[in-house]
Amino acid sequence: FFEVFNMSAREAWKDYYGVASLFWRSGTSAAATGKRFLHLCAMLLFLISCCNVTLSFILRWLMSTLEMRDHGSFLRYLGALLGILALISPMETWLNYTRDRLSLAWRKWLTQHFIGQYLEDRNYYLIELKGAIDNPDQRLHEDIKHLTAHSVKLMVDGIHSCFQVLIFFGVLYSMSAWLAFGQLGLAAAGTWITVILGKRLVRMQKDQQRHEGNFRYSLVHLRDHAEPVAFYKGEATEGQCIDDRFGRVCQNWEAVITWQRNVDFFTTGYAYLPILLPYVLVAPLYFNGTLDIGALQQAGMCFQKLHTALAMVVHNFNDLSAFTASFKRLRDLQLALEKRGYPPPVVAHEEGSEIIVDKVTVVLPNWQRELVTDLSLRLGTLSDSVLVVGSSGVGKTAILRTIAGLWQSGRGRISCPSDPSKLLFVPQTPYTTLGSLREQLLYPNAISSDATNDQLLQVLEVVCLQSLPHRVGGFGAVMDWSTVLSLGEQQRLAIARVILLRPTFVILDEATSALDEPNEARVYRTLQEHDIAFISVGHRPSLVQFHRRVLVVSEGGSCELVAAADYKGQAYS
Template structure:
């Protein structure tokens, strides 16, 4: 197509060269967008979350007249007395008239289908959601550490990842290496360039490695209570067992959300939630027997 036009004398060769250069520049510019699409999407999502947070801080929602909130008392145990938990907009009831008492050392695992309110109860324990009625007794928030399914990876060094949320602590590298060995990440410092290496940890580490790194934070912090929202979902059973046994050894009380039957052995009680706000509290052994029938 180009050759006949050129040899017919209708267009100079330089015009074709300029067109090729222009096409190449446009192609390279579009390639940047394609190659960075995943990063741009993550960046846009981050901006959207920050925008939502700014709007929430500048325009705090007002509690509707007649709306109620859950009463909270701080103590050395976790208990709920006739708690009815609603969504923050008070438009949907998640759990109704829930009562339980968990002494230190008595683990609890929450089970149920998606949407039954498992994570919502964890948010209520953390003080993030309080719409509803009843009374919640819980330890002080600084005595609890929350681990989501996808751990938060802070900006900074490997040392900062391990020490979070208390990044100002002074802990020698030998102790940090011992903790990493406990979560089966012995070679991580050498692999990433040392404890002072600063990388994009969410992309450098697999989800399983991120979850084990989050458990390393638990072992360093040694909280009285660990709230685990599917925090071992990306781990094999051997690593899951290894981590839960270490939590038990340091007498940390665990409250877990998960779908694996293997979690039952690390907790005393099971809270089984239904999608119609009903619930059932039973011993882990009793719940396991009902699943085998």
């Protein structure tokens, strides 16, 4: 079964335990609550099993009274039957409720745990950068949901099956040893055949999850880049890409349902065997007078209960295949999150009050090419500024990413503040969070900031966006800001964040490229007025006047730092 995932049963258990034990061994109140729910499930299952075996005897005696036409005894056993059913019904309802609460508690804790690791130390960025894990969003959403739901279901079914086997095997053995051991052999053969037939189905289920994730990503990608696609009129190309990915979804799903049909030919027939076999095996005992009609009825019920318990793998095969794919994908994500950072050598980052770049060599994260070699730079406080220039592709943005700590591949040492309130990075396309206009302005400190609306409005006036609150319905308005605001407005909004946060340093990666020169000049003068030191990447010659020094990055990775007054601009393109 587990060969589909290139692992043995022992490795599969190790992977599953590595993910599942995170919750059960966490020592949190959520884990304690989960254990209480599990104990309650076990208790209810035991009581239900006891009621079921009692029910089998009551049905036996009820059938015997019918055979003997004993009206008084029939009414007594009928009342007992109603009493047992009145007990079983609420217990099964509470069992389903408790099982669902356990699944929810487990999913809630595990999701929060994985998201915490995903956001820690910029793991979300590194995983995307390395491309080691496909569709992490699907793993955090779908796979955790499947893992917890199927785990709880399989645990509850497993406990129930154990109680059913222990109780009903004894009852069945007391009637007919052949019938009891025949059921064990039937269950073993059915399980083995189902696993053999279903191995291919497990592999298809694994591929289906990957194809579904890729198809969903293509739709999200189109939504996130709707405007560029519209400008290019690229609907045909995008449609072809989406159709190709959806075609793989349908093609694989067609294979799944076709092979599921083949498995169902066996499992459907197998499900009817417990209806036939007990009567075939026990009927001779009835005809020779050893058992009465009630015992025959009880034997049929016990056989079916025992069959259901022993054939757990057969009846839950689809859940097992989806469950196995889920915990394998989650285990891969867990291991990727634990392998943090870059392989050595890396650029050493230290905490400091200034930005100091000491003999740094910047390398692509895949280690295929050196972009910048032996760079040294020092940026002090109080409006110190450096403009990074050079032709496209030489590594200007790579320098900024390395200073900000996003890239660590390379050599050398960087000392700078790590607190975003002291060092802020502003990209060319600003990030717009899922929230209100107030949260856009105060990001990433929207939760802790106590800025008033009047203060926010004053900052918006500085960046010429004073009409924005009125236009969108106030600071509490929640919109898709990446589509509501133009790129120029988004860039000015990002500068407003800088003014509100007032960091010591800010790194601007073509952060004013969508602004006209008067607005761009206003932005840089505002930064200077607030004594914010900055490093900029830009292509406009007009930017030189706002910087004290210019770092010229050349092809081959060499760098030259010159005074802005001495910079001639020949290397500028």
